[in-house]
Amino acid sequence: xxxxxxxxxxxxxxxxxxxxxxxxxxxxxxxxxxxxxxxxxxxxxxxxxxxxxxxxxxxxxxxxxxxxxxxxxxxxxxxxxxxxxxxxxxxxxxxxxxxxxxxxxxxxxxxxxxxxxxxxxxxxxxxxxxxxxxxxxxxxxxxxxxxxxxxxxxxxxxxxxxxxxxxxxxxxxxxxxxxxxxxxxxxxxxxxxxxxxxxxxxxxxxxxxxxxxxxxxxxxxxxxxxxxxxxxxxxxxxxxxxxxxxxxxxxxxxxxxxxxxxxxxxxxxxxxxxxxxxxxxxxxxxxxxxxxxxxxxxxxxxxxxxxxxxxx
Ligand code: KIV
Numbered sequence: 001x002x003x004x005x006x007x008x009x010x011x012x013x014x015x016x017x018x019x020x021x022x023x024x025x026x027x028x029x030x031x032x033x034x035x036x037x038x039x040x041x042x043x044x045x046x047x048x049x050x051x052x053x054x055x056x057x058x059x060x061x062x063x064x065x066x067x068x069x070x071x072x073x074x075x076x077x078x079x080x081x082x083x084x085x086x087x088x089x090x091x092x093x094x095x096x097x098x099x100x101x102x103x104x105x106x107x108x109x110x111x112x113x114x115x116x117x118x119x120x121x122x123x124x125x126x127x128x129x130x131x132x133x134x135x136x137x138x139x140x141x142x143x144x145x146x147x148x149x150x151x152x153x154x155x156x157x158x159x160x161x162x163x164x165x166x167x168x169x170x171x172x173x174x175x176x177x178x179x180x181x182x183x184x185x186x187x188x189x190x191x192x193x194x195x196x197x198x199x200x201x202x203x204x205x206x207x208x209x210x211x212x213x214x215x216x217x218x219x220x221x222x223x224x225x226x227x228x229x230x231x232x233x234x235x236x237x238x239x240x241x242x243x244x245x246x247x248x249x250x251x252x253x254x255x256x257x258x259x260x261x262x263x264x265x266x267x268x269x270x271x272x273x274x275x276x277x278x279x280x281x282x283x284x285x286x287x288x289x290x291x292x293x294x295x296x297x298x299x300x301x302x303x304x305x306x307x308x309x310x311x312x
Contacts, residue, residue, distance in 0.1 A: 065100045065141040067171060067193040067237040073100070073270070074259040080238075080271025082261050083279070085142075086112050087132045090276060095138035101238070101261070102138055103173065103195075103273065104130045106145040106203070111277045118202045119148045123160060127167040134168020143195055144169035148203045154186030161187045173240065175201040177227020181234060188235040196231035198224055198252075199265065200243035213264075215248030225252055232256040240273060241265040264290040 063069075073080050082101035085091040086108050094102060108129055109115035130144045144164045151157035151174045161172045171193035174180060188194050199214040215221050224244060231239055238259045241249045246266025253260045253269050262269030277283035278291040284298035 062098065062139050064139050067141065070101055070141060071237055071258060074257075080259055080261060082271055082273035083276045084108075084111075084273070085133045085276065086129045088135050091133040091136035091138055091142070094276065095136060095140045098140075100140050101271070101273075102133070102140045102142050104133050104142070104144040104169065105173075105275065106147050107275045108145075111275060111283045117205050118145075119206060121145075121147045123147055123150055123163065127163060130164055130167040130169050141170055142168065143171040143173055143193075146172050146174040151180060151183040151187075154182045157183030158186050158190045158192075161190065161192045165192055171195055171237070173197055175203050177224075178230045181230055184231065184234050184236065194234075194236045195261075196228070196236040196239040197242065198227050198231070198239060198244070199241050199249075202242070211243065213243045213245060215245035221248050221251070224248055225255060228252045228256050228260075232258045238271075241269055264288060 070080060080101060081099045082103060083094050083099050084105040084107055085094055085102045086104060091102060104126065106118040106121045106126065108125065109118045109121040112129070113121070113125065115121065126144060126147050130142075134142060144167075146157065146160055146164065150160040157174070157180075164172050172187060173195040174184065174187075175197040177196065177198055184194055184196070200211055201208075202211070205211060215224055224241075225248075228239055228241075236258060238261055239252075239256065240261045240263065241252060242263045242265065244252070244262070244265040246268060249260065249262055249265035250268035259270035261271040261273045263273050274291060275283075275288075278287055279294055281287075281293045281296040281298050282301075284296070287293060
């Protein structure tokens with residue numbers, strides 16, 4: 001997710017990412033339906049602007065996306081869009097756009113929790129954010145990352161994957177190929193859909209001393225191919241390729257029957273995933289080089305806040 005090693009890691013940005021604010025006791029918390037919302041609001045002492053639910057009917061009526069559907073998209077030659085989500089409103093919003101695959105990524109650590117890298121993210125933090133995202137009840141498939149050191153043995157991997165599923169995840173992702181095949185097979189045997197993650201592995205950033213592009217040498221290319229084939233044979237329904245050289249990502253994509261979802265790995269993967277704050281500009285202190293932000297939300301927020309403050 002981060003480009004070359006010279007880039008400023010997200011968490012070392014000069015801003016502290018803090019909680020969004022204290023909520024008053026009348027604040028509505030949770031995914032209330034329209035009717036519940038109206039009833040609840042009528043008992044309040046101050047007017048609330050009712051959220052405009054149901055703005056996108058097609059998103060609400062579209063069929064639930066399954067792992068099989070993600071695989072079928074590759075067979076049909078349809079590009080697979082995927083974005084990270086970490087909370088209720090953004091999950092609801094991204095789901096309404098029809099993006100089929102959502103990931104509660106452990107990038108959570110940097111773009112939401114203010115850690116320097118993903119190795120600090122705990123299982124409890126992942127569960128907390130998966131629960132929040134799942135409350136949006138997305139039609140999109142909701143996957144979640146197994147955090148650092150949570151899948152070192154098959155038994156550990158299954159226990160932690162089950163916890164993420166209990167929190168609302170419909171699939172889990174873990175980093176590595178043949179080196180984690182035991183845990184991967186155990187998760188899949190337990191009936192939990194699994195997404196692989198190859199190339200630059202952010203949970204290995206400390207031992208690798210930075211975020212390095214993978215696939216530059218013949219040895220790396222062969223290892224990546226063997227890892228991708230092993231994950232597909234084990235039953236992974238998709239494989240994320242992060243910072244893999246574009247020619248190698250293209251070869252892997254043509255060599256495995258399951259979709260590859262690229263990030264910083266060129267245009268020839270079956271799909272693309274981005275860290276949503278990178279796309280919409282809500283984490284402006286660091287943007288990976290391969291991302292073209294489509295919105296500068298941070299600047300718009302600064303302007304809106306300044307205008308409101310000036311209007312007081
Ligand atoms: O944690 C994350 O957001 C990810 C994606 C970048 C693939 O793993």
